[in-house]
Amino acid sequence: MPRPPNTWLPSIRGANTRRKLVCAIGVTITLTIMRWSPQTLGAFTPSTIGGSRDAVVDTSTQEVSSHPPGWNSNITDFPSFMLQWPTDTFKPDQCDIMNASMPYIFTITNYSKSYDPEDAFISFHGNITEAWKQGGVSMKEVNHTNSTNIGIGQVKTAACGIGNTAWLAHFPHLMQNLYPCWSLWQHFPDAEHVFFLGDTMDKNMINGSVLGATTLKLFEAENISFITMPKKPYIEEFKDRPNELLFVGGKIVSSHWDVVEAGGYRAPHKDDMSDFRTHVLNLFGLDRYVNQVCGMTSQSDAHEASPKLLGTNGKADTGDGSNAPTRRPPRIVIANRFKTRKLLGAHNISVLLQEELNLPYTPPIFFIEHLPAEQQLELFSNIDILLTPHGAMLTNTPFMPRCSSVIEVIPRAYPLGRYFGTLAAISGVNHSYVYLGEDLVADTVGWRTRKLQARARSFPLCAPVHALIEAVKIQVDQWHQCCGFAG
Numbered sequence: 001m002p003r004p005p006n007t008w009l010p011s012i013r014g015a016n017t018r019r020k021l022v023c024a025i026g027v028t029i030t031l032t033i034m035r036w037s038p039q040t041l042g043a044f045t046p047s048t049i050g051g052s053r054d055a056v057v058d059t060s061t062q063e064v065s066s067h068p069p070g071w072n073s074n075i076t077d078f079p080s081f082m083l084q085w086p087t088d089t090f091k092p093d094q095c096d097i098m099n100a101s102m103p104y105i106f107t108i109t110n111y112s113k114s115y116d117p118e119d120a121f122i123s124f125h126g127n128i129t130e131a132w133k134q135g136g137v138s139m140k141e142v143n144h145t146n147s148t149n150i151g152i153g154q155v156k157t158a159a160c161g162i163g164n165t166a167w168l169a170h171f172p173h174l175m176q177n178l179y180p181c182w183s184l185w186q187h188f189p190d191a192e193h194v195f196f197l198g199d200t201m202d203k204n205m206i207n208g209s210v211l212g213a214t215t216l217k218l219f220e221a222e223n224i225s226f227i228t229m230p231k232k233p234y235i236e237e238f239k240d241r242p243n244e245l246l247f248v249g250g251k252i253v254s255s256h257w258d259v260v261e262a263g264g265y266r267a268p269h270k271d272d273m274s275d276f277r278t279h280v281l282n283l284f285g286l287d288r289y290v291n292q293v294c295g296m297t298s299q300s301d302a303h304e305a306s307p308k309l310l311g312t313n314g315k316a317d318t319g320d321g322s323n324a325p326t327r328r329p330p331r332i333v334i335a336n337r338f339k340t341r342k343l344l345g346a347h348n349i350s351v352l353l354q355e356e357l358n359l360p361y362t363p364p365i366f367f368i369e370h371l372p373a374e375q376q377l378e379l380f381s382n383i384d385i386l387l388t389p390h391g392a393m394l395t396n397t398p399f400m401p402r403c404s405s406v407i408e409v410i411p412r413a414y415p416l417g418r419y420f421g422t423l424a425a426i427s428g429v430n431h432s433y434v435y436l437g438e439d440l441v442a443d444t445v446g447w448r449t450r451k452l453q454a455r456a457r458s459f460p461l462c463a464p465v466h467a468l469i470e471a472v473k474i475q476v477d478q479w480h481q482c483c484g485f486a487g
Contacts, residue, residue, distance in 0.1 A: 078382055084364075086366065097463065104467045105438070112425060119266060120250070121250065122251050125247035126155070131246050156191055157247075158191040174209070181195060187269070193223070214373045218280055272426070274398075277399055292381070331384045334364070341391060342460045368393045383400055386407065390409065397424050403479050406430070409463050411456060412436045413452075414447075415440040415444060421433070436463055
């Protein structure tokens with residue numbers, strides 16, 4: 001798949017842009033509505049791509065093509081399994097990605113990085129608020145007889161279950177339960193840790209997804225007990241010592257069509273997901289990704305070098321006069337989908353990103369559906385800026401490195417930017433989205449039945465490329481600032 005000549009990609013930069021800003025903070029998120037006038041696109045239209053288009057778009061669906069020549073030499077630290085380009089069945093008449101009149105809303109989200117325990121858990125037994133106040137203290141340091149609240153001095157069993165089993169068929173909702181459980185056990189380190197399966201599910205339900213199986217493997221490695229029985233009999237076992245049991249479940253907000261409050265992930269402490277990431281990466285032998293240095297190559301001692309030791313020449317000063325690690329550009333990646341919500345023209349978008357951002361590489365494109373757990377974890381550990389359609393793959397967001405960003409492309413009439421935006425927030429990852437509509441509230445009118453929801457989220461995504469490039473540029477600037485250097 002040779003890379004087309006530069007004449008195929010004239011610049012789409014231009015001054016003729018019109019922007020409308022409606023700003024607010026927190027619950028009411030910041031909305032930026034952008035339009036580019038046709039004049040800014042110059043001669044770059046589908047009709048002028050002509051025969052050169054085939055150099056980028058491969059209509060085969062059975063093979064995986066190698067990257068263009070020279071990609072390996074300046075691919076900026078991607079693992080070898082990412083250096084494959086899945087073929088693209090995109091047909092130009094399916095979507096005019098250069099159409100400047102397509103409506104969209106670009107939003108940079110700003111959700112909470114931590115929650116009160118009563119907002120993260122459903123309580124089945126015990127007072128989670130009172131218990132949490134005394135958390136973080138070893139049971140050996142607490143006088144059990146003098147404590148009247150259900151605190152860590154009394155809680156000997158910290159049990160976490162499924163808050164709402166109706167949502168478990170789709171594994172992102174399963175992980176909404178499992179992530180808070182990890183928070184609970186980290187807060188009560190000396191208690192017995194129990195994962196309560198109840199009488200309606202078993203381990204096979206969790207093993208049904210790669211990430212679910214990964215989490216289950218972690219639970220087993222951490223000696224977390226599994227209980228399969230109804231709630232009431234289990235609680236009855238503690239009737240003579242009720243204060244020893246704290247039994248909660250992850251809270252799932254089910255107001256699916258409330259644009260502000262719909263769904264999302266919650267954790268009581270801002271470091272909970274970072275701790276989860278560390279444990280999982282260590283478990284799979286990927287500890288080299290735990291403490292990556294932002295914006296540095298992985299050569300030599302790059303993973304150990306401190307950002308504070310960056311020399312004036314843009315390299316890390318190791319203290320002995322050598323400068324082994326070097327700065328690198330952000331690792332920008334496009335994650336696509338095989339079936340529903342496939343981002344049309346992803347290969348064209350990737351090549352344009354390279355041109356517009358002057359990257360020394362063409363952003364890789366991948367499909368996560370058939371990757372094993374280790375490769376999924378390693379993949380997300382090697383992404384600084386992820387451009388992707390809304391989808392379950394974003395449940396892996398906690399494994400992205402420091403200063404990273406997610407740019408989510410969301411279909412019209414399916415305004416769920418909050419769902420994975422909250423997961424990004426508690427994971428320390430920046431989040432923004434490009435909504436392919438004009439009004440997040442008005443667009444959903446008439447689409448609120450289950451059947452129409454399924455239809456809204458099933459269409460392939462035709463997104464204006466200038467909106468995606470603008471969104472990536474914004475996150476590249478943020479990445480530079482976060483990593484401590486510019487340009």
